[in-house]
Amino acid sequence: MTKRFDYLVFIGRFQPVHNGHLKLIHAALEHADKLIVICGSARQAVSPRNPFTLAERESMLRAALPADLQHRVFMLGCSDRMYNDQQWVTEIQSQVDKVIAVDTASLGHRAAEFSIGIVGSRGSRNAWYLELFPQWQRLEVDDEPGIDAQCVRDALFDAGGSRFDSCVAKLPPAVFDWLQVFRGGEVHARLAAEYRYLQDFRRSWAVAPYPPTFVTVDAVVIHSGHILLVRRRGMPGKGLWALPGGFIEQDEPIRDAVIRELKEETRLKVPAPVLAGSIRASRVFDHPQRSLRGRTITHGFLIELTPTGEGLPKVRGGDDADRAQWVPLFEFNRMETELFEDHFYIVNWFLGQI
Known part of the structure; x- marks a missing residue:
């Protein structure tokens, strides 16, 4: 037929x-x-x-x-x-x-x-x-x-x-x-633990009159063909690479929040005023399914650091990150399966603006 x-x-x-x-x-x-x-x-x-x-x-x-x-x-x-x-x-x-x-x-x-x-x-x-x-x-x-x-x-x-x-x-x-x-394997055990963590996280705000919307910040820091990434210390996404960032505090502007989170998670040896002056672009990333924690809207900032002749600034993991590392951009483009949530797509959007 x-x-x-x-x-x-x-x-x-x-x-x-x-x-x-x-x-x-x-x-x-x-x-x-x-x-x-x-x-x-x-x-x-x-x-x-x-x-x-x-x-x-x-x-x-x-x-x-x-x-x-x-x-x-x-x-x-x-x-x-x-x-x-x-x-x-x-x-x-x-x-x-x-x-x-x-x-x-x-x-x-x-x-x-x-x-x-x-x-x-x-x-x-x-x-x-x-x-x-x-x-x-x-x-x-x-x-x-x-x-x-x-x-x-x-x-x-x-x-x-x-x-x-x-x-x-x-x-x-x-x-x-x-x-x-x-169900009998290690991957299932790890994901089941993360699933329980997320369920507990959602239950913690279940008594709210309506589901909350979380606001976060993420820093895309570029220096001499490298991007600054952190490895997540805890759940969700434990062990995955991510952009430095996190939840904003109640008493701070969003731009201040991204500088604070960047410094806390990477110990980046660049003064805060220099980081703020190196912001080249920003955008809101709000895909409804970008985070399993619930409705989470992040403000991404592109920070381009000018080479000084002293090489890449020293970094080390801190706060929610167990490691911080400069990654060559050509290597980053092969890391999609290792990135937390939508961070790979956030970076690629900003790279199109450089």
Whole structure:
């Protein structure tokens, strides 16, 4: 039977793969010869919201797919690009073009010569991104009722594990078995501890009349092709690299807060007036899902220090950081999986301003 599309594109996070994903994949393959699965958050550091690597999510998907469909499904990863939708769209378009080019290399055709569509859940509150691809005809599929990846993750990290057993009907059998093995590993233990920390953090303000909005600051300090990073001492994100920063105090202006946090966490041997005078740009970063602690809006500051002939200023970890280090920018660009929250994307936004 002739298919309506040569290729359909399915974008999701698959944290984890569940029966709703499989329903959509089977529906897509009824209308298309091939399906290109684009896996979001592909290079994020693991966390209770993103517990599985790209390779692990592909392993789950392959385990859940029937053998006769394997060759019709491609899976690739893309970064989130939180503060630049056009970069995100461009990366997905490029990924799709490369898949089709490789898949049809023997035919000598270009991607533009094939019918390409995009598939998504009908009525999903998270389907806004479909509007960013007007060149691809949309195929909408009804959601599988009663399945939510967040609920599965909550059950996965819940103490005792009894809630996870109830997820068996929501997951492909192979994925349920895969996750049972995952629950016995060190990564699960670490993420479960962080999940409990975050739950306790949220409970601490549960009596407020409405959820609070936290205000933080982050410093992007550049010196001679290097960026200043700190390694987090505690949860959340213990052991991940991050920008120097933190919560503002009740009695200080935001600009003063970023200088204070920078000095406290790095012991940077540069006078505060020099740091303030070296601020080149600032921006508010407010993605609703940027922090697992709750609604957290950060004010980022780009601080460019002028070389003095004395090399990089000495730094050492302090306060919430167990280490501070100058990192060459070319190395930083390979550290996406090691960065806390959205700090990789904050830095890349500022680097575009230099």
